[in-house]
Amino acid sequence: MTLQQAWPMPSAPRPIVIIGTGGIVKDAHLPAYRKAGFTVAGLYDPDRARAQALADEWAIPTVFASLAEAAEADAVFDVAAPPVAHREILATLRESATVLLQKPMGLDLAAATEIRDIARARRLTASVNFQLRYSAMMLAIGDAIRQGRLGELTEIEVHINLVTPWQLFPHLKANPRVEIVSHSIHYLDAIRALVGDPRSVFARSFGHPASGLADTRSSMILDYGDTLRVLLSINHHHDFGRQFQDAQFRVEGVAGAAVAKFGVLLDYPAGEPDELWLAPRGGPWDQAPLTGAWFPDAFIGPMANLQRFSAGEDLTLLTAVDDAWQTMALVEAAYLSNDQLGTPMPRIRTDA
Template sequence: MTAPSAPPLRQAWDRPANPRPIVVIGTGGIARDAHLPAYRKAGLPVCGVYDPDQARAAALAAEFGVAHVYPTLASAAAQADAVFDVAAPPMAHLAILEALPPGATVLLQKPMGLDLDAARAIRSAVHARGQTAAVNFQLRYAPMMLALADCLARGDLGMLLEIEVHLNLATPWHLFPHLVPNPRVEIVSHSIHYLDAIRALAGNPRGVFARGFGYPGSPLADTRTTIILDYPAPLRVTLSINHHHDFARRFQDAAFRVEGTEGAAMVKLGLLLDYPVGEPDELWIVRRGGDWQQVPLAGGWFPDAFLGPMCNLQRFASGEDTRLATQVDDAWQTMALVEACYAAARQPAFPIPQD
């Protein structure tokens, strides 16, 4: 690890000095479980919520002490000086963006549409309306991932050689019934987090190799994925994702393994183990010749990672940050990588030579 005199690894995004009021559009599970708990934890002001399901919006507002439940999207869009947190399904994003005022500041829930054509339309709408918009790719902002990125930036692990994402667990897909009709599920709704986090750590790959699989008895199109990301040597990047290891906890796993010439890091994605209850996230780092050391974490993926995109967006809008990390043009590149994975999965494998 870093020398004792080195400052602690970064684990949180700086808060905006003068936070603007937040209007949450969409009051489903992600708003209840992550967005509003994160904003309450950080003291960011939520001035109102809107959802076509007014009863659900009212219940969420009461639970979190939010003053206003807007009766229409137009009334929510009229809130002065607001930052609009769009926690709605991706197929609704374009219509919501077009209902928000030109020049609005917007955080869109991931994914940025369900395919690359939708992502292009969203990007075009944001540019045409002069809006400042980011996409809530929040894993890269989780305490353990910010600390890992800081570790790599300091050179603590030397030259980056390996990134492996390994999931072998039982995901309760019944909690997400809206995914059943989707022709694409696992990569665009789940592994997109890992693809975006890898881009944040290592930049854009040159290409991909991929395969996606369903599971017997599952109504979902695909829930098991293998991906190899093609980076210049010596970096090797792989993802092995299985959401159906329902054979007790012992060998279930959810981890990032990162190795360099001088050290290695292991990240445990505890949230995914027994989701949504989860286990604590973990970050372990070792230097060559040393012992593994656990880095104390100041929070977890839920809800703390959800502060990063909102804080970065607010600070960028006020001029405190010079870079909007997941702005729509960068988010489009994550969507392009997702699209490449699906395209690669349709390609035939190289045939084995025959006599």
């Protein structure tokens, strides 16, 4: 029984203009689009020299002199800029433009709401680049669930215990929120894609003496009722050798189970191969061959879905700004739970 591992491609792909030329564009967007056969028609970045260097490297014909000039292009826009710049960029694009926004959708729910409202007011066909749900392994897990291979779901667990080179992301130092909104947001969105929105969330996020960042470790429990247990344990500071490092997404049901390995996170950015394993109840485990990796292949999916939806080939835009707002609402709920610091312990009176 085969499993879906890729999103269908648009029949008539439109050219793409990328706004922002940081590392994620070089390492993921451009390799993914070249692999998919998408044409990148131009780049814009406030640092024009950086944009020109990337254009020369990837044989991209145009580097725009200004955001306003880029916004006039007849293209699909890939906004790969920091979230604090999203509102200005969306307000500059022409009305009814088609645009893919880099995640997160702002740094908090208030910013996400403003971005959503701008997209609505300007009639933008706008989606957010939550690409993990489009990865070969996550598409396959979703298809296995639809086919009934796992049965009624009972467990979803994300376990991340490794070393993340935070020094590669200096722009995060000023952010009051880091881990959940910049990293675990991927898992929260992927979980929503599989089982919808939880009733509530219990969360605690922690800093680390070695990072200098606001929060880099998290524990979360998502409430989906009495039979489905969903939890995340995230530690980016397990710097004690490879042996016990882990990057795993586990889904279990009454009939079967699936385990995905996020290889890119182990020794990031070089990474290891992704893996997907499936088993019926009682075993044995079989490894499913994967047709692509999270990085860069999963970055094809959001652009393909966006272009197909814009052309009327897809009925649903999976990570449209309205759906992405729901992921941001879950992130916000996690941080609000963190701020409440849980239920205080009852105190035993000693003066009785």
